[in-house]
Structures are given as structure tokens and as C-alpha cells.
Amino acid sequence: MNPEPDPTLITAIQQAPAVRRLKVLTVNTHKGFTAFNRRFILPELREAVRSTEADIVFLQEVLGSHDRHAARHPGWPQTSQYEFLADSMWTDFAYGRNAVYPDGHHGNALLSKYPIIEHRNLDVSITGPERRGLLHCVLDVPGQHQVHAVCVHLSLLESHRQKQLQLLRRLLDSLPAEAPVIIAGDFNDWKLQGNR
Known part of the structure; x- marks a missing residue:
């Protein structure tokens, strides 16, 4: 049996001030490692991300789990990397798994200070081993229509990126x-072919 909602809480939510500006951050976490996987830096990355005080954080290449890394690296979080990064600062988060392998999986994630009322992950992988996705979240931001947030991680290959942009x-x-x-994320668009 569900308890009756607290009328005081409902009134407070209805009277929340309208949000006119959102602070957004996007980070390719590289699975919590530096370039070429030389050093595990997820704890430092969390502090850097927290210091921005962003309202919404778009993450790419974030690990949902990885058994081998968890056994080998001291300080590996007991939760998924996106939950570790969200900590107590971002109350809502969503994860879209893009790549699955024997030791675990990774994908895109979105951390939000506002409720995520709906989310879905769209597989936009074209061919070959690169697994890519679009994580589409709907946020309940005070004073706004529902805000749609799309976390992208596009292919390294131009021909694949163009097809993925069509899907977007x-x-x-x-x-x-x-x-x-x-829309934020890792577009891998070094030649700026996807701007339009």
C-alpha cells in the first residue's frame, strides 16, 4: 500500500523557482584512466567534476562494471563509475550500456540535479567492434517544459559518424x-563535419 503524498512536499515542489539557466559539463571518462590506460584517476576525476558544480553531467566511456580492473586497482569503487561520480551531488542518474565484454560493460551516463523522469539508450553502432549509443533522458526542470538531454558518443570513422548524425x-x-x-558528448568530429 502506497502512503499518501505529503501535501507540504507537493506544495514545495510546485513553488520551486523556475530555472532559466543550466550549467552543463561533458566528459569522456576513458573508463577512469589516463591516456593509454597508464594510471587510474577516477577519484581525481570525481573531484574535478564536482568542482564545476554543473547541473547536468554528460559522461562517455563510463564503466558500469569491470571485474578485472576492480581486482587490480586499489581504490576501485564498490559501485558503478557513474554512481561513484554522482556521489551525493547529483541525485539522479541514468546509464546506457553500449559495449559488453567478458569482464564488464561501459557506455554513456547522465548525472542530473533534477529528476530524470524517463530515459532510453539508442544503439547507433554501425558495423565492426565500435559500440556507440545515444542516451536520451527527459528531465523535470522547474519552470520548463520537460528538458530533453541527449548524451552522444559517435564513431571514430567519418562515414559512421555521418550515419549516426542522421540517427540523432x-x-x-x-x-x-x-x-x-x-545535446552533448564526444562527437569525435575533429574536422567539424557535423556542425550543421
């Missing part, structure tokens, strides 16, 4: 025209 466009075309949308 299809997702955007399916959203309500008046809906606020934030």
Missing part, C-alpha cells in the same frame, strides 16, 4: 517542437 536527427525530429534540447 531522426531522434530530434521525433521530439515536440517546443521542447528544450541539450
